[in-house]
Amino acid sequence: KNEVEQSPQNLTAQEGEFITINCSYSVGISALHWLQQHPGGGIVSLFMLSSGKKKHGRLIATINIQEKHSSLHITASHPRDSAVYICAVDASGSARQLTFGSGTQLTVLP
Amino acid sequence: EAGVVQSPRYKIIEKKQPVAFWCNPISGHNTLYWYRQNLGQGPELLIRYENEEAVDDSQLPKDRFSAERLKGVDSTLKIQPAELGDSAVYLCASSLGPASYEQYFGPGTRLTVT
Numbered sequence: 653k654n655e656v657e658q659s660p661q662n663l664t665a666q667e668g669e670f671i672t673i674n675c676s677y678s679v680g681i682s683a684l685h686w687l688q689q690h691p692g693g694g695i696v697s698l699f700m701l702s703s704g705k706k707k708h709g710r711l712i713a714t715i716n717i718q719e720k721h722s723s724l725h726i727t728a729s730h731p732r733d734s735a736v737y738i739c740a741v742d743a744s745g746s747a748r749q750l751t752f753g754s755g756t757q758l759t760v761l762p
Numbered sequence: 763e764a765g766v767v768q769s770p771r772y773k774i775i776e777k778k779q780p781v782a783f784w785c786n787p788i789s790g791h792n793t794l795y796w797y798r799q800n801l802g803q804g805p806e807l808l809i810r811y812e813n814e815e816a817v818d819d820s821q822l823p824k825d826r827f828s829a830e831r832l833k834g835v836d837s838t839l840k841i842q843p844a845e846l847g848d849s850a851v852y853l854c855a856s857s858l859g860p861a862s863y864e865q866y867f868g869p870g871t872r873l874t875v876t
Binding site: 656685687692694695696697700738740749750752753754755 | 802803804805806807810818853855864865866867868869870
């Protein structure tokens with residue numbers, strides 16, 4: 653069983669829809685990261701959080717430490733949001749190594 | 763500010779040939795990571811450097827892979843000889859400190875071994 657599980661694996665939405673991507677993990681963590689990967693490989697860090705909620709523009713990330721679960725929300729989705737979204741955890745006492753989920757491929761149709 | 767630079771962006775080689783990837787991290791970033799990403803999967807750490815010291819290389823296949831970070835700045839990852847299963851995207855990332863700091867990724871090198 654992977655330490656980091658994401659759902660769904662693939663998601664297709666219409667422009668304007670509210671989108672939720674989920675991440676569950678099985679280990680204690682010191683931080684959780686949400687990353688965005690566009691075709692061609694470039695990865696951009698969206699959020700790093702260890703508790704509560706963070707918001708940046710149309711993106712919102714939440715984390716529930718007790719339930720070992722995080723969600724990434726996109727409001728008013730746009731075709732340019734189409735990318736792979738990856739959840740990664742910095743496990744407590746992991747010698748500072750990120751463990752990545754396999755990603756969620758999001759496609760937003762115009 | 764320049765981001766993490768990697769070269770080449772794409773490389774196609776025949777199996778048993780050697781290949782090398784180069785990474786220049788963001789200036790001032792002491793921590794450098796090499797990841798391998800297979801199609802449809804998340805990145806997997808190969809090696810992590812703190813300055814010039816490799817502090818985590820447990821996932822690096824040492825029979826054919828090697829890495830160096832001379833002077834604690836840019837880094838080279840080498841595969842010799844390459845195998846078909848090495849086809850993947852090789853990503854370099856850097857951060858100011860350990861993994862609890864934000865990591866900045868390069869564009870990656872897509873390796874195809876034929």
